[in-house]
Amino acid sequence: MARSTSVAPRRYRRRLRSRIILSFLLLGFGLTAIFAVSTMVLRARIETQLVEEWLEDETRNFLDFKREHPEPEALYSPELIELYIFRRDSPNINPAWRGLQDGVYDTADSPDEGREGRYKLSVLHDGEWVAFIKYNYARQALDQQQLLVMLGASVVLLTLLAWLIGLWSAGRVMSPVADLARRVLAFGGREQPEKLSPHFAEDEVGQLAAALDDYAERLTERVTRDREFNADVSHELRTPLAVIRGAIELLLASPDLPDKMRQRLERIERAEQQCTHLIAALLMLSRGERGTGATDARAVAEQLAESNRAQLGRKPVSITVEGQTEHAVDAPEAVVQVALGNLIGNACKYTAEGSVVVRLEGDCVHVEDTGPGLSEEDAAHLFDRGYRGSASGGTKGGGIGLSIVTRLCELYGWTVSIAPRPERGAVATLCFR
Structure with a gap:
């Protein structure tokens, strides 16, 4: 099994600046889109309701007018509408209108009439008479199309404005964070890093800078203490080890040394060498050298x-x-x-x-x-x-x-x-x- 350092996978996240800009962009687009859709829906409902009420009133007024002025030369001429009144059994009634009950209907001209267009038709029966009012709302449909174009342009412009505001806000918000990151990276291998908190206001970034200052101070103190400890241990241990090595060499140089004693001294010598090598290796590890x-x-x-x-x-x-x-x-x-x-x-x-x-x-x-x-x-x-x-x-x-x-x-x-x-x-x- 190979030794490897396991690191928990880091979940990918966009940069904070990008997330701020994207938030403003989505907020601006969402609000303007909701406003545009709401405007279209309300306009359509209110317009339909007003037109239908108006047509019903005009049909009733038309019947009242003809009842009071039955002579053919009396003309009732409201704007934007066409008026028709027939007897119930009249053959002149449009076949598409026959059988319609009282009310307002959405319908369209047939192609064989030589014209095409959608209109609203109000129907009202009164005894042997039936009145029709035809209201062509092509102009209103055109106005609605123009409104839709204007609302679409507004959505685009306001979304662009939200993006620009987000870009500006992100720059303002991230500027101190980026400055803090640059100053931290500039520390390098300095033993006494520069204080960060004096360079920032007393806000969240300033609190983070103060926390980093405190952490850097404690870390520097610990590293200094460990380095001094390693140097002291290395120095203090090497001296007695050198004494042991010298004494062993003198003892091993004796020609009258018994074999059993020689073996034990050689074992001590190997232990001394092992200890010396271990101290050197640990010192390198502590220094990272x-x-x-x-x-x-x-x-x-x-x-x-x-x-x-x-x-x-x-x-x-x-x-x-x-x-x-x-x-x-x-x-x-x-x-x-x-x-x-x-x-x-x-x-x-x-x-x-x-x-x-x-x-x-x-x-x-x-x-x-x-x-x-x-x-x-x-x-x-x-x-x-x-x-x-x-x-x-x-x-x-x-x-x-x-x-x-x-x-x-x-x-x-x-x-x-x-x-x-x-x-x-x-x-x-x-x-x-």
Whole structure:
């Protein structure tokens, strides 16, 4: 299972400026569109109601007029309408009008009459007489079309105005936010960043700037404290380690040293070297610095194999190094020692019997063991800080070795993974690329 840093997927969102402009645009379009539709609906309803009431009144007035003035020369001539009065059985009645009851109807001229147009027809029966008033509302339909065009133009213009207002408002609203972002990006790697809050008004952006100032101050204080602690630890530990190394060298130089004592001193010497390398690697991690060098991974693997052989004691486990005779890695020896040493040390720790094989192939080092293998839970959390596998049993350790390896790999751009072997055990792979 390859170690990878999982990041929750970020939901895509438009920029805040774009969202403000779009909000104004939709608001302007929605309001003007609702206004236009409402205007058309109300106009149509009111116009229809008024015209129908007017036609009914005119038809009644027409009948009253003819009743009072039955002579043929008496003409009732209202504007925009045509008046007809017939006896019920008159053959001159338009066939399309026959059988219509009292009321107002929407109808149209037939093409064979030589003209076409929609009109309203008011019908009123009075004894043996029937009156028709024909009102052609083509002019009103034209006015309605013109109103529709004007309302459409108003929707477009007001939407454009809302877009311009949104553009201006977004610029005003986002200007301090953009300024804050530029100032934060300008911090760079400064140890004492400039205060942000004095540059902004006491509004929401000013509150955010003050919160960032407080956070930056606390973060700077913590980083400074950690850096000083790392430097102090590095200095204070290196001094006694140098004393230990010097004393061991003097003792090992003695020709009368018993073999058992020599083995113990050599073990102390290896522990001192391991501690020195670990301090150097941790110091690089704390500073985020990538050291350079030309470390022979084969030589480091053989040193680590020899060191772990001495620690196995009577454990029936063999350690072998196979593959390339030389492999240069662009990193300090301390870093390669810590990264590869944790993988080999874990393989030896969890292998009760069998073998541990360190194989160098290309840019990768594979550490294969015949231990208990990995469960799915172990494979998912093995590189988490403080996690100890289900097969750890009573072994000692804080569960931070593989976490350190992961951080070193992130610093140098390497990859590390541990997966179960098909037959038995597990294989850890460290690739220097």
